[in-house]
Each structure stands twice: as C-alpha cells, then as structure tokens.
Amino acid sequence: MVHRSLGLAWLFLTPISAFALPPTFSKAASLFGSKKTRIQSNVIQTEELPSDRINLDMDDSLLNGVDNDNTFVVDEEIDLLHASSKATKSWKTIRRSITAGPIQSNNLIGGTPLIDLSNILSLNENVKIYAKCEYMNPSGSIKDRIASFILQAAIDSGELKPGMTVVAATSGNTGSAIAAACAIRGYDYIVITNKKCSIEKIDSMKAYGGTVIVAKSGLPADHPEHYQNIEDTMVAKNPDKYFGVNQYENHNNALAYEATLGPEIYAQTKGLVTHFVAGSSTGGTLTGTSRFLKSVNPEIKSVLADPRGSVLWDAFVNKVPEDELEVGSWETEGVGKDSIPGVLDWDIVDGAQRGDDASSFYTCRKIASELGVLVGGSSGLNLHAASVLSGEIDNGVIVTVLPDSGVKYLSKIFNDEWMKDKGLIGTESKPENDSIYWRPDRDTFGVKLKDTSSFPNISSSIPNDERVAASTEEMNPKEQTESELHFLEDAAATMVDYYRQSIEIGGKPVVISNTPESLRTVFDDAGVSMEFEHNEPSWEPQQLRDAVDTVLQTSVRSSSPLFLNQLYAGVDPIALAGEWLSATLNSNVHTFEVAPSLTEIEKSCLAKISRCWLKTKSNMDTPDHDGLFVPGGSISILYSQLLARDRFDHNIRKSGLSANSNLVAFCSENSHYSYKKSAIVTGLGEDNLVSVKCLPNGAMDPKELKIELEKAVANGKTPFYIGTTAGTTVLGAFDPFTELFDVVDSIEKENPKLKIWTHIDGAWGGGAMLSKKHGHLMNGAERSDSFSWNPHKMLGIPLQCSAFVTKHKGVLSKANGAKAEYLFQPDKNNAGADLGDRTIQCGRKADSLKLWLAWKLRGDDGFAKCIDRSFDLAKFVEFEVESSEGKFVLVQPAQCSNIGFWYVPPRLRPFNRETATTEDWAELGLVAPKLKDAMQKAGDAMIGFQPIASMGYVNFFRLVLPNPRYVTEMDLRSMLDRMDVYGQEF
Numbered sequence: 006m007v008h009r010s011l012g013l014a015w016l017f018l019t020p021i022s023a024f025a026l027p028p029t030f031s032k033a034a035s036l037f038g039s040k041k042t043r044i045q046s047n048v049i050q051t052e053e054l055p056s057d058r059i060n061l062d063m064d065d066s067l068l069n070g071v072d073n074d075n076t077f078v079v080d081e082e083i084d085l086l087h088a089s090s091k092a093t094k095s096w097k098t099i100r101r102s103i104t105a106g107p108i109q110s111n112n113l114i115g116g117t118p119l120i121d122l123s124n125i126l127s128l129n130e131n132v133k134i135y136a137k138c139e140y141m142n143p144s145g146s147i148k149d150r151i152a153s154f155i156l157q158a159a160i161d162s163g164e165l166k167p168g169m170t171v172v173a174a175t176s177g178n179t180g181s182a183i184a185a186a187c188a189i190r191g192y193d194y195i196v197i198t199n200k201k202c203s204i205e206k207i208d209s210m211k212a213y214g215g216t217v218i219v220a221k222s223g224l225p226a227d228h229p230e231h232y233q234n235i236e237d238t239m240v241a242k243n244p245d246k247y248f249g250v251n252q253y254e255n256h257n258n259a260l261a262y263e264a265t266l267g268p269e270i271y272a273q274t275k276g277l278v279t280h281f282v283a284g285s286s287t288g289g290t291l292t293g294t295s296r297f298l299k300s301v302n303p304e305i306k307s308v309l310a311d312p313r314g315s316v317l318w319d320a321f322v323n324k325v326p327e328d329e330l331e332v333g334s335w336e337t338e339g340v341g342k343d344s345i346p347g348v349l350d351w352d353i354v355d356g357a358q359r360g361d362d363a364s365s366f367y368t369c370r371k372i373a374s375e376l377g378v379l380v381g382g383s384s385g386l387n388l389h390a391a392s393v394l395s396g397e398i399d400n401g402v403i404v405t406v407l408p409d410s411g412v413k414y415l416s417k418i419f420n421d422e423w424m425k426d427k428g429l430i431g432t433e434s435k436p437e438n439d440s441i442y443w444r445p446d447r448d449t450f451g452v453k454l455k456d457t458s459s460f461p462n463i464s465s466s467i468p469n470d471e472r473v474a475a476s477t478e479e480m481n482p483k484e485q486t487e488s489e490l491h492f493l494e495d496a497a498a499t500m501v502d503y504y505r506q507s508i509e510i511g512g513k514p515v516v517i518s519n520t521p522e523s524l525r526t527v528f529d530d531a532g533v534s535m536e537f538e539h540n541e542p543s544w545e546p547q548q549l550r551d552a553v554d555t556v557l558q559t560s561v562r563s564s565s566p567l568f569l570n571q572l573y574a575g576v577d578p579i580a581l582a583g584e585w586l587s588a589t590l591n592s593n594v595h596t597f598e599v600a601p602s603l604t605e606i607e608k609s610c611l612a613k614i615s616r617c618w619l620k621t622k623s624n625m626d627t628p629d630h631d632g633l634f635v636p637g638g639s640i641s642i643l644y645s646q647l648l649a650r651d652r653f654d655h656n657i658r659k660s661g662l663s664a665n666s667n668l669v670a671f672c673s674e675n676s677h678y679s680y681k682k683s684a685i686v687t688g689l690g691e692d693n694l695v696s697v698k699c700l701p702n703g704a705m706d707p708k709e710l711k712i713e714l715e716k717a718v719a720n721g722k723t724p725f726y727i728g729t730t731a732g733t734t735v736l737g738a739f740d741p742f743t744e745l746f747d748v749v750d751s752i753e754k755e756n757p758k759l760k761i762w763t764h765i766d767g768a769w770g771g772g773a774m775l776s777k778k779h780g781h782l783m784n785g786a787e788r789s790d791s792f793s794w795n796p797h798k799m800l801g802i803p804l805q806c807s808a809f810v811t812k813h814k815g816v817l818s819k820a821n822g823a824k825a826e827y828l829f830q831p832d833k834n835n836a837g838a839d840l841g842d843r844t845i846q847c848g849r850k851a852d853s854l855k856l857w858l859a860w861k862l863r864g865d866d867g868f869a870k871c872i873d874r875s876f877d878l879a880k881f882v883e884f885e886v887e888s889s890e891g892k893f894v895l896v897q898p899a900q901c902s903n904i905g906f907w908y909v910p911p912r913l914r915p916f917n918r919e920t921a922t923t924e925d926w927a928e929l930g931l932v933a934p935k936l937k938d939a940m941q942k943a944g945d946a947m948i949g950f951q952p953i954a955s956m957g958y959v960n961f962f963r964l965v966l967p968n969p970r971y972v973t974e975m976d977l978r979s980m981l982d983r984m985d986v987y988g989q990e991f
Contacts, residue, residue, distance in 0.1 A: 110143060110189060111153060111189055113142070113143040114142055114143060114149045114150060114153055115142070115149075115150060115265050115266075115269065116269070117137050117138045117139055117141050117142065117269070118137075118138050118141070119135045119136070119137055119138070119270070119273045119274070119404070120135065120136055120138060120376075120378070121133065121134075121135055122134045122135070122136055122372070122376070122388065122391075123135075125371070125372070125375055125376060126368075126388055126391060126392040126395065126436070127392065127395040128392060128395045128396035128436060128437055129395050129396060129398070129399070129400070131399060131400035131401075132394075132395040132398055132399075132400055132401050132402075132403060133401070133402045133403065134388075134391045134392065134395055134403045134405070135273075135274065135402065135403070135404045135405075136384075136387070136388065136391075136404070136405050136406065136407050137266070137269070137270065137404070137405070137406045137407065138378075138407055139406050139407055139408050139409070140380060140381070140384075140407055140408070140409050140410035142182075143185060144178075144181045144182045144184070144185040144209070145178075145181065145209065145409055145410050145412070145413065146178035146181065146182060146408055146409035146410075147178070147266075147290065147406055147408040147409070148178040148179040148181070148182035148183075148408075149182045149185065149186070150261045150262060150265055150266060151179070151182070151252065151257070151258045151261045151262070151287075151289055152179065152182035152183045152185065152186040152250075153182075153186050153189075153261075154257055154260070154261035154264075154265075155250055155252070155255055155257045155258065155261070156171065156183070156186045156187070156190060156192075156250075158257050159248060160190070164248060165192070165248045166248075169192065169245075169246060169247065169248045170192065170193040170194060170195060170246060170247050170248070171183060171187050171192050171193070171194040171195070171247075171248050171250060172194070172195045172196075172197070172236050172239050172240060172247045172248065172249050172250065173194065173195075173196050173197070173236065173249075173250035173252065174197045174198075174232045174233040174235065174236035174250075174252070174253075175196055175197070175198050175210075175232075175252070176198065176199070176201070176202065176286055176338055176339050177198060177202045177203065177206040177338050177339055177409075177413075178206065178339055178408065178409050179250070179252055179287075180196035180197075180198055180206070180210040180217070181206065181209045181210050181213075183196060183250060184196060184209075184210050184212070184213035184214075184215050185213055187213065187215065188213045188214065193215060193216075194213075194215035194216070195215060195216045195217075195218065195239070195247075196210045196215065196216070196217050196218070197217075197218045197220060197232045197235050197236055198210070198217065198218070198219055198220070198232060199219065199220045199221060199222040199232045200219055200220070200221060200222040201222040201223075201336075201338060202219070202338060203338060203413055203414055203416060203417055204416055205412065205413040205414065205415065205416065206338070206413050207219060209413070218232075218235065220232040220235055223334070225332070225343070226332075226343045226344035233253060236249050236250075236251070237249065237251075252287045252289070252348075253286075253287045253288075253346040253347060253348060254346065254347035254348060255348065256347075256348060258287055258288075258289035258293070258348045259288070259289045259292040259293035259296070259348050259350070260293060261289065261293060262289055262290050262292070262293030262294045262297075263292075263293035263294065263296050263297045264293075264297075266290070266293065266294045266297075266406070267293065267294040267295075267296070267297025267298050268297060270294065270298065270404050271297070271298060271301055271302075274402055274404060276301070276302070277402045278298065278302075278305060278402050278403075278404050279304070279305060279306065279398075279401035279402050279403070280305065280306045280307075280308060280391075280394060280398070280401055280402070280403045280404070281294055281295055281298055281305060281306070281307050281308070281403075281404055281405070282307075282308045282310055282358075282387055282390050282391045282394060282403060282404070282405040283307075283308075283309070283310060283387060283405060283406055284309070284310040284311065284312070284337075284339070284340030284341070284383050284386050284387055284390075284408075285309055285310075285311065285317060285340060285341075285342070285346075285349055286339055286340050286341065286342055286346070287346050287348050287349070288346045288347075288348040288349025288350070289348050290406060290408075291307060291309060291349070291353070291354065292348055292349055292350040292353055294307075295307035295353040295354070296350070296353055299353060306355040306356065307353050307354055307355050307356075308354075308355065308356045308357060308358060308390060308394055308441060309321065309354050309356070309357040309358070310340070310357075310358050310360055310386045310387050310389070310390035310405075311340070311341055311357055311358070311359055311360065312335040312337045312340055312341040312359075312360050312361065312362065312365065312386060313333065313335060313359055313360065313361045313362075313498055313501075314332070314333030314334050314335035314341060315332075315333070315335065315340070315341030315342055315343075316330040316331070316332055316342060316343060316344065316345070317341065317342055317345070317349075317357075318357060318359050319331070319495075320345055320351075321351060321354060321357050321442075322357060322359075322442050322491050322494075323491050323495065327344070327345050330344075330345075333502065335361075335362055336362040336366075336382070336417070336427060336429070337360075337362050337365050337366075337382040337383060337385070337386055338381070338382055338383065338414075339381070339382070339383045339408060339409065340382075340383040340386055354444070355443065355444055356394075356441045356442055356443040356444065357441070357442045358389075358390035358393050358394065358439065358440075358441050358442070359439075359442075359494070359498070360386045360389050360390055360439075361433075361434060362382070362427070362429055363428075363429045363430075363432040363433040363434070364385070364386075364389045364433040364434045364436075364439075365382050365383075365385035365386040365389055366382055366385055366418045366424065366429055366433075367385070367429075367433035368384075368385035368386075368388045368389045368392075368433075369381065369382060369384060369385035369411060369414075369418050369419075370418070370419070372384075372385075372388065373411060373419070378407075379410055379411030379412060379419075380407045380409070380410060380411050381407075381408065381409040381410060381411055381413055381414050381418070382414060382417075382418055383408045383409065384406075384407040384408060384409070384411075385418075387405040387406060387407070387408075388405060388407075389434075389436060389439075390405070390441075391403045391405045392436035393436045393437075393439045393440065393441060394441055395436075396436060396437050397440065397441050428505070432578065442491070442494075445483065445484060445487050488546065492546060492549055492550070495550070496550075496553055497585070499550075499553060499554070499557070500557075503557050504564055504576065504578070504581070506562075507562040507563075507564040507565050508564055508565065508566065508575075508970075508971045509971075510565070510566050510567060510971075510972075510976055513562060513565075513944075514562075514943075514944020514945075515561065515562050515565045515567050515568055515944055515945065515946060515947050516561045516562065516941055516944060516947060517558065517559060517944060518941050518942045518944075519559060524559060527555065527559055528552075528555055528559075531551050531552075531554075531555045532548060532551060533548055533551050533552040533555055561947065563575075563576075564576050564968070566968060566970075566971040566972035566973075566976055567945065567946035567947065567972070567976070567980060568946075568947050568968065569946055569947060569948045569949075569964050569965055569966065570947040570948055570949045570965070571949065571965065571967075572734065572768075572769050572795075572798045572799075572903075572965055572967055573795075573797050573798050573804055573967055574801070574965075574967045574968035575801040575967065575968025575969075575970055575971065576801050576802075576803050577800065577801035577802060577803075577859050577863075577970075579858050579859045579862050579863075580800075580801065580802040580803055580806075580855040580856065580858060580859040581803055581855070582855075582858060583803075583854045583855030583856070583857070583858040583859065584803040584854075584855045586854060586855075586858075587603075587850060587851040587852070587854045587855065590603070590851070592851060593847075593848050593849060593850075594607060594634075594840060594841070594849050594850070594851050594853075595828060595839065595840065595841025595844070595847060595848065595849060596828055596829070596839045596840075596841055597835045597836075597838035597839055597840075598833065598834065598835065600851060601835075603851040603853070603854060604838060604839075604840055605838075606851075606853050606854055606857045607633075607634055607840065607851070607853035608840075609857065610634070610808065610853040610856055610857055610860075611630065611632040611633070611634075611808065611810055611853075612627045612630065613860070614632070614792075614794060614808050614810055615627065615628060615630040615632065615810045615812070616628075617774045617775060618767075618771075618774055618783075618786060618787065618792045618794075618810060619787045619812065620774075620787050628812065629812065629813075629814040630810055630811065630812055630814060631810070631811050631813060631814050631815060631816055631817045631843070632808060632809055632810035632811060632817075633808075633809055633817065633840065633843055633844055633849075634806070634807065634808055634809075634849075634851075634852040634853045635807050635808075635809050635844075636805055636807065636846075636849075636850070636852075637795075637805050637807050638677070638679065638766065638768030638793055638795045638807050639677070639679035639682060639683070640807070640809075641766070641768070641793030641807055641808075641809040642677070642679045642680055642682075642683050642728065642764065642766055642793065643679070643682075643683040643686060643687070643845075644791075644793075644809050644817070644845075645726070645728070645762065645764035645790075645791045645793070645809070645811075646670065646683045646684070646687050646689065646726055646728075646764075647687060647820050647821065647845070648762060648790075648791065648811060648813075648816050648817070648820050649670075649725050649726040649761075649762030649764070649790075650662070650668070650687060650689075650725065650726075650820075651816070651819065651820035652725075652760055652762060652816070653668065653723070653725045653760060653762075655819070655820075658820065661688065662687070662688040662689065666723070667721060667722050667723045668689060668693060668722075668723050668725050668726075669693045669694075669695060669717050669722040669723065669724055669725070670684060670689060670693065670694050670695070670724075670725065670726035670727070670728065671694070671695045671697055671710065671713060671714070671724065671726070671727045671728070672694065672695075672696065672697065672705075672727070672728035672729075672730075673696070673697050673698075673699050673704070673705035673729070673730060673733075673740065674696045674697065674698055674699055674955050675699050675703045675704075675705075675730070675733045675734075675735065675736065675738065675953070675955070676705075676728060676729075676730050676733065676766065677730070677733075677734055677766055677768070680694060680728045680766075681694055693722075695713050695717065697709050697710050697713055699738070699955075699956075700738075702736065702738050702897060702898075702900060703733055703735070703736035703737075703738035703897065703900075703953075703956070704730075704733075704738040704739060704740045704741060705729060705730070705740045705741070705745060707741060707744040707745050707747070707748050710727070710745060710748050711748045711751075711752070714748065714749075714752045715752070718752070718756060718759075723759070724752070724759060724761050725759075725760065725761060725762060726761065726762045726763075726764070727745070727749060727761060727762070727763050727764070728764050728766060729742060729745055729763065729764065729765050729766065729789070730765070730766045730767075730770075731765050731766065731767035731769070731770040731771045731773065731782070731783060731786065732767065732768075732769035732770015732771065732773070732900075732901040732903075733769070733770075733901075734769060735903070735905065735951060735953060735963055736896075736897050736900065736903070736905060736953075737769070737770060737879075737899065737900040737901025737902065737903040737904075738900050738901075739770060739773075739782045739783075739900060739901070740765075741785075742765065742783070742784065742785030742786050742788065742789070743784055743785030743788075744785075745763075745785075746763060746785055746788045746789070749761050749763060762790045762791070763788070763789040763790050763791075764789060764790060764791045764792070764793070765786055765789045765791070765792045765793070766793055767783075767786075767792055767793055767794045768793055768794065768795040768798060768807065769795070769798050769799070769901065769903075770782065770901045771783075771792065771793070771794035771795075772794065772796070772798075772799045772800060772868070772872045773872060773876075773901075774786065774794075775865060775868050775869045775872055776869045776872045776873050776876075777869065778869075778873050778876075779872065779873065779876055790811060790812060790813065791809065791810065791811040791812075792809075792810055792811075793807065793808065793809045793810075794807070794808050795807045795808075796808070796856050796859075798967050799871065799872060799875050799902060799967045800859070800868060800871055800872075801859075801871075801967070801968060801970065802855050802856050802859060803855055805852060806852045806853075806855060806856050807852070808853075808856075817843035817844075818842050818843050821842070821843060821844060821845050822842040822843070823842065824842060825842070825847075828841060828842075828847075829841065829842050871969055871970070872902075874969035875902035875966045875967065875969045876899070876901065876902050878902065878966045878969055878972065878974065878977065879899035879901065879902045879903060879904045879964075879966050880899050881974050881977065882899070882904045882906075882964060882966075882977055882981075883895060883898060883899045883904050885977070885978055885981055886904070886906045886981075889981070891909060891914045891915045891916065892908070892909060892914075892981075892985050893906045893907065893908055893909065893981065894906060894907045894909055894916055894918065896958060896961050902965065902966045902967065902969075903963055903964065903965040903966065904963075904964050904966075905958075905961050905962065905963050905964075906961060906962055906964070907929055907932070907933070907959075907961045907962070908932055908933065908936055908962065908984055908985070908988050909929065909932075910932055910988045910989065910990070910991040911989060912991075913925070913928060913929060913932075916929065926959050927959065929959055929960075930952065930959030930960040931960070931991075932960070932988065932991050933950035933960040933961060933962055934950065934960060935988075935991050936984060936987055936988050936991060937949075937950060937962075939987040939988075940983075940984070940987060943987070945980075945983060945987075946980050946983075948962050948963070948964050949962070949963050949965070950962050950963060951963060
C-alpha cells in the first residue's frame with residue numbers, strides 16, 4: 006500500500022542539516038511505518054520506536070540503498086523539481102522502479118512532480134512559483150491522498166468493516182477519489198454531490214461502479230437536503246450499514262497532507278520554500294501541509310486562496326461570527342465553503358487572497374495556452390493568488406498545488422459559450438492589481454512594498470535636539486486602520502455584486518417605490534438612521550455594512566437594462582474601475598506636481614476628442630486646441646459663453662458686463678435649459694438669449710436663425726454667441742450645422758465687426774462623431790469654435806465625465822486665469838504643465854482617467870459599436886411602436902438613441918393624431934404619469950415622460966437607450982407588452 010512506502014521517503018530527499026518531527030506527524034508516521042527518523046547533514050539515520058500504534062510493514066523497495074546500520078547516504082544530485090516522496094534517491098529511482106516491473110495501482114498516489122511557473126506567473130524575478138501536479142494522481146486529483154488515507158485508517162481501526170458501504174459528501178474530486186479507493190479495497194460506495202458539480206466529475210464518480218446522488222445546490226448549510234447533511238443523516242440512521250467519510254470534520258484529512266504533501270514540498274524545494282498557497286473546502290490541504298512546513302521552518306507563511314462568495318474570507322479577515330456569515334455564489338468548484346469546516350485550523354493561516362471566478366478561469370486558460378498544462382478552476386484560483394503574492398514579496402519560493410485536471414471542466418472553463426453566458430470573459434483581475442490580506446498579529450516575513458524613496462530614514466538630524474519630545478503615536482491604531490480597510494474591501498465586493506445583479510433583467514427591481522417619509526423609516530428600521538443626533542455616537546462596523554446595503558437596496562438601479570429614464574445609465578465596469586482609482590488617489594487635477602499622470606492623461610484625452618470632433622485624418626498632426634474635463638455638460642456651455650464673451654471684449658473680466666452692452670446670444674427653442682442658466686450666471690441675462698424656432702423634427706431652423714440675427718443687428722444689438730445642439734434631450738434632433746454656420750458666415754461678412762462664437766452642445770449625441778454609420782449627423786461640426794461631449798451618456802462612463810474643447814489654443818487661461826501664487830508659481834518644476842488656471846474652479850476631479858481606461862480597452866471600434874447599437878435599438882422601438890396596432894403612437898421618428906411615443910389605453914383606441922380633439926389630447930396627456938407610477942410600484946422599467954409645449958405635444962414617453970450592452974430587442978419588446986398590461990384600465 007502507498008502509505009507503507011511514504012513514511013521515510015520525504016526524509017531521503019531532504020537536504021537540510023537537521024529538524025525534528027512535528028507532534029502530529031509522529032502519529033501519522035505510525036500509519037506509514039515504525040521508524041522515527043532524524044537527519045544529520047546528508048545522512049539519514051533511523052532508530053526503533055515502540056510499536057504502540059498501528060504497525061504496518063515497510064515496503065521493501067523503500068529500503069533499497071539503506072545499509073545494515075539503517076543509514077542511507079545520498080550519493081547523487083537530486084532533480085528536485087521532479088522528485089517524489091515515493092522515491093528514495095531521485096526521480097530516476099522512480100523511473101527505474103516503474104520500468105523494472107509492475108506495481109500496485111495504489112502505489113500511484115503521491116510523488117507528483119513540481120513544475121516551475123515563474124516565467125509565466127511571477128511578478129518578481131526574485132520570486133519563484135512552483136506547483137505540485139496533483140492532477141497526476143490516479144483518479145485525477147489531490148483527493149486521492151485523503152481518500153486512501155482515511156479509508157485505510159478506518160479499516161485498521163475497525164470503523165470500516167467488511168460489507169459496509171462508504172458514504173461521502175463531496176463537491177466533486179473527493180467523490181472520484183473515494184470511489185477509486187473503494188474499488189481497490191472492495192467496498193461499495195455512495196457519493197453525494199450537488200448540481201454545481203461538472204458533468205465530467207459526476208461521470209467519473211459513477212465510473213468506478215458505485216452510486217452517485219446529485220443534490221440541490223445553493224441550499225443553506227443547515228438545510229436537511231444540503232449534500233453534507235444527507236451523508237450525516239444516512240450514517241446516523243444506519244451506523245452499522247454506512248461508514249461516513251465526513252471529510253469536512255475528519256482530522257485524518259489534514260493528517261494525510263501533513264504526512265505526505267508537506268514533506269514532498271519541503272524535499273522538492275531543498276527546504277527553500279517560503280510560502281504555501283492553497284484554496285480550502287475541507288481545509289485539509291492548507292491545514293495539514295502548513296502544519297508540516299511550519300514544523301520544520303516556522304518562518305514559512307501559509308496563504309488561503311478563497312473565491313469571492315465563500316464565507317471563509319469573512320470569517321478569517323473580518324472575524325464575522327459563524328452564525329452571521331452570508332454565503333454568496335461562485336462557479337469555481339472544489340474550493341470555498343458555505344460554512345466553516347472543522348478540519349480547517351485558522352492558527353496556521355497567515356494571510357488570504359480573495360480571488361474570483363473570472364481571474365481563476367483566465368489563469369487556467371493562460372496556463373493551457375502558454376504551458377500546455379490543462380488544469381481545473383481551483384488550480385487557477387491558487388495560481389492567481391500565488392501570482393498576487395509574488396508581487397508583494399522581495400524574494401522567495403512560493404509553492405501551490407494544481408488539485409485537478411482541466412479535462413473535468415471542458416464543458417465549463419474551456420467552453421467559450423459557457424464562459425460568455427456567465428460573464429467571465431474579459432472581466433478578470435490582473436494579479437498586480439490584487440493584494441494579500443495579512444494577519445496583523447503575524448510577522449509577514451518577506452512581505453514588503455517596493456520602496457522607491459530616497460530620503461534618509463531618521464527621526465531628526467539635529468544633534469542634541471532640545472525641542473519638546475514629539476509623539477510618534479498615530480491617531481488611528483493600526484488595528485483600526487486594518488479594520489477600516491477590510492470594510493473598504495468588502496464594500497467594493499458588495500458593489501461589484503450589486504452591479505452584477507443590476508444588469509440582469511428580472512433579477513432585481515429597477516426601483517423600490519418609496520416616499521421621502523417611508524424611505525427614512527426604512528433606514529430607521531435597519532438601525533442606520535439618516536438623522537444626526539445632537540451628540541452623534543460612533544457606529545459599530547456592522548452598522549456601516551448595513552448602511553451600505555440599505556443605500557444600495559433603496560436606490561435606483563441605473564445600470565439595469567430597463568433604466569430608460571435618463572441620458573445616463575449602464576456603467577462600464579472598466580470605467581468604474583477608473584472612478585475608483587481616481588477616488589483612491591484622491592488627487593486634484595489643478596497642478597502637475599500633485600497629479601502628474603492624471604494631468605497628462607487628461608491632455609491625451611482632450612487631444613483625442615479634438616481629433617475626432619475636427620475630423621483629423623490619421624496622417625495629420627493633432628490640430629491646435631484647448632480644453633478641460635468639467636463637471637457636466639451644463640458647465641461646458643458656461644465655458645463656451647465665457648470664451649465668447651472674452652473674445653468679444655477681454656476687459657469684461659475686469660470691468661464686468663454693463664447693462665448697456667447690447668450683447669445678444671442665440672439657441673434653439675429645443676436646446677438644453679443650461680443655455681438659459683449660463684446666460685443668468687454670466688450676466689448676459691435671460692432677455693438677451695434669443696430662442697430660435699425649430700424645424701418639424703426639433704432641430705434649429707437656419708432660416709429662423711438668419712431672421713433673428715438680422716433683427717438683432719437692425720435693433721442695435723451685438724450678436725456674439727450661437728449655441729447649437731447635437732442630439733436634443735427630448736427628440737434627439739441634430740441641428741444642421743453646415744447650414745447654420747453658413748448663416749453665421751454670411752452675417753459676419755455683412756457686419757465685419759461681429760465675431761460670433763459658435764458652440765455645439767454634443768453632450769448627448771456628440772458620440773456620433775465616433776461612428777462611421779452615424780458620423781454624417783456631425784457634418785459641419787468641425788466649423789464650430791467649441792464642442793462639448795458627455796461620455797457618461799451613451800458610453801456608460803460613470804457620472805460625471807464631460808469634456809469641453811475649443812480649436813483656439815490658450816483661450817481658457819486668457820479668459821479664466823487668476824494666477825494664484827500659492828498654486829501656479831512660475832519658477833517651480835513643470836509649471837507649464839498645470840491645467841488649473843484654465844478653470845473657473847480650484848478643485849477638480851480626474852474625470853478623464855475613467856474615459857482613458859475604457860477607451861484603451863474598447864478602442865475606437867468598441868466605442869463606435871456601442872454608439873451604433875444605441876441608435877439601432879431606438880430604431881427597433883420605433884418599428885415596434887409603428888407595428889403595435891394602435892397601442893402606441895409615435896411622436897417623431899428616432900433621430901438619436903431616444904424615441905418618443907404615447908401609450909394609448911384601450912378606451913382611447915383608435916387614436917388618430919389628425920382628427921383627435923383637444924379633449925382627446927388632454928386625456929392622452931394624463932396616461933403617461935399614471936402608467937409610469939404603476940411601473941415604478943412594480944419595480945419594472947423606468948421611462949421618463951414630458952410634454953413639448955412649443956410643438957403642441959402633451960405628455961409622452963421619452964425612452965432613452967444609453968445602456969446598450971445588456972438590453973436586447975426582445976427585452977424591449979417584452980417591456981412594451983408589459984406596458985400594455987399595466988395600462989389596460991387607464
């Protein structure tokens with residue numbers, strides 16, 4: 006039997022000078038032989054022990070090369086990357102024994118090779134990453150070690166008697182290993198797994214001739230039909246018939262690894278191993294292996310790799326009591342747990358890395374494509390964690406395990422369709438962006454941040470310093486800081502889960518209807534009152550978590566595909582990472598010295614936007630431009646009016662705008678209301694902002710603009726500014742830029758003293774400039790003086806992300822500069838790189854970062870695809886409305902990615918726009934508010950409504966489609982059908 010051949014093998018391969026057996030290993034050794042061994046230099050000596058435990062005969066092959074005085078001399082170089090705990094000298098010894106003649110199948114367990122993955126996974130050339138190929142065990146996984154060990158121990162102790170049936174609850178691999186071990190020993194078996202288990206694993210459990218029960222997955226740990234509890238129930242009811250493996254509580258589980266895997270790793274690395282990384286389900290691999298390694302070298306650190314959703318992370322990192330642990334969901338099989346297994350010993354765990362399915366499976370695919378090794382998801386989890394760890398230590402040898410083969414997951418991990426359906430392609434995390442949590446009560450040997458500082462590490466450079474002693478105590482103890490950082494990490498995970506839930510239609514309501522009063526009651530009931538007390542006490546950590554949950558659950562899910570209410574929706578995950586990165590940096594993009602990379606990234610984004618707006622060809626240099634990222638499209642319009650005013654008369658910034666200035670500006674009657682707001686703020690005044698009539702489609706009428714300009718000049722006014730629109734807020738109309746700017750040119754030609762600034766508000770539709778299919782809508786836009794665009798609309802960049810650009814270089818500083826001496830010193834380093842004096846603010850967020858990250862990943866084609874799909878979905882809704890047989894009436898054909906329509910309840914059908922009376926229109930105008938209320942109360946789609954008085958339109962639905970990633974045509978069709986159901990009685 007294999008265990009008889011393992012007792013001394015690890016010692017023959019160990020190159021250290023001396024060490025003692027750990028206490029628990031002494032017990033395990035009795036299962037493998039009756040010798041206790043100690044090492045002196047390269048000589049292994051043995052001495053007899055009293056045989057008061059189970060005594061098994063030594064395998065004769067183990068003693069090849071042992072002298073009569075029980076001394077074994079290592080007389081050749083050992084190939085440690087391919088060494089085996091079963092070998093006595095080297096891998097060659099194993100090869101010779103295999104080729105010399107047949108062996109028993111049970112002797113195939115253990116002795117797996119160690120492969121070097123450093124070149125592929127290590128983030129530090131001074132850190133090695135090795136992995137044990139446990140998938141080479143006979144049943145295909147690491148679990149052969151415990152299956153054979155547990156069954157043999159039970160047979161020898163009399164617990165497992167002839168004729169009994171072995172029962173094992175398993176997430177997969179243990180089932181196959183138990184089945185194989187039972188086949189070798191002649192026992193019937195029943196394996197219980199759950200539906201999460203891959204079909205390949207289930208088939209392998211059946212292959213050995215026993216029974217497999219597939220239980221429900223996702224059940225609470227205390228549910229009677231939970232797969233673990235089924236084993237317990239069967240054994241409790243029939244103790245003489247069934248032997249329960251009880252792998253989650255059976256301490257022989259950990260003992261098996263302590264006796265085999267730990268010694269193998271230590272030997273194969275010549276004792277150089279510094280860190281051991283493993284995932285945990287039963288806890289046996291991590292516990293047993295770490296116990297041995299720490300017994301021979303207490304400095305070796307053990308790191309738990311745990312998938313997001315498992316309760317082990319919260320138990321270890323956040324010290325959440327077991328009865329308060331909340332189970333999430335994850336796809337990686339064989340690791341993670343919904344309860345705390347009894348085998349797991351937290352005392353041996355030094356750190357943890359929280360992985361995720363996407364990163365684990367990406368790593369599996371990476372190893373397959375670059376190394377030709379096919380491994381399972383738990384291997385990917387371990388390897389990702391090892392890679393993360395390699396970036397946090399200066400040097401060392403990391404060892405992990407590859408528990409099973411990827412052959413068991415061909416229908417999952419290596420199936421593109423399955424991966425896409427689960428959203429696991431392109432969402433992986435880079436190891437360098439992840440981190441290890443280290444226990445604050447442990448010395449994290451070898452773990453250091455890369456230090457790039459050059460200043461001397463001294464507290465004072467003044468000899469005989471007579472100043473009052475300065476305290477070295479921080480305000481926040483390190484334990485408090487760690488606790489707060491763990492909260493931050495958990496909050497981030499919670500937000501990712503919230504986003505994942507939000508993008509699934511039907512999973513969660515778009516909104517839970519509340520009034521201001523009921524909303525405050527919800528917070529009160531959750532124990533996280535919105536109100537502040539006169540003497541506000543500090544909250545407990547759990548209240549913070551409850552507050553986060555309550556805010557999330559009572560907020561509108563704007564990333565839902567059915568949030569069709571506003572021009573923003575559907576956050577791009579990559580851009581969201583940029584938002585988080587910007588907030589983490591907490592930097593202000595006013596000077597280069599405090600935001601060097603963020604300043605240059607903003608300049609790069611502004612240059613790219615200018616090239617797109619001005620239609621610059623690939624072989625041309627970026628044209629002169631100026632610009633800023635500003636807090637919203639409304640502020641962009643304000644900037645354009647400030648620049649127009651400054652070009653008209655630079656002295657206005659000093660003397661102010663007099664009541665007799667005669668300046669007048671123009672915009673369309675359907676333009677955004679922020680044109681009026683800006684006129685108020687700049688001192689121009691509402692009366693001096695002329696509203697130009699529109700064409701039937703809602704775009705500014707060039708003829709009407711010419712009439713208004715000529716009228717203003719005739720009345721002694723001075724036209725200085727015209728605001729146009731690319732994609733109006735309600736109808737999505739694009740102003741005819743070429744015709745409008747021709748009018749401006751003709752007026753200026755007739756009145757040479759006029760200098761009219763033209764601006765395009767492209768906040769909503771400006772993204773059409775990226776599309777070959779819809780780019781014609783921006784024809785003539787390059788002739789304007791300035792342009793604004795909101796990538797947070799239609800591209801899903803998190804609020805806010807708004808860019809303002811102008812083709813006139815240097816005008817922003819000229820119009821807005823204040824030259825604050827404490828910020829913009831001309832004699833400091835890189836003074837010319839500052840952006841801050843261009844703005845009307847002091848503090849400004851790094852909003853360009855999120856756009857930059859998303860644009861780099863998506864590319865021009867990816868953004869264009871997003872724009873085109875938004876437009877196409879609006880056209881689809883238009884078709885559905887037109888084909889609805891009178892249930893809906895179209896307001897205007899879709900011009901952008903918004904579409905307007907009326908819902909007509911049965912009592913008003915058929916509704917004829919041409920013959921409808923004033924009373925009919927009034928009745929129809931009451932429907933949209935009622936229908937929206939019904940949908941909100943049901944948590945269904947959110948769609949805005951409004952009238953357009955200037956065009957005679959009563960309340961109609963304005964459906965906007967800024968979130969094209971997750972909504973389909975069928976989703977929209979189903980929504981329209983549901984609207985008809987809600988509206989039957991209106």
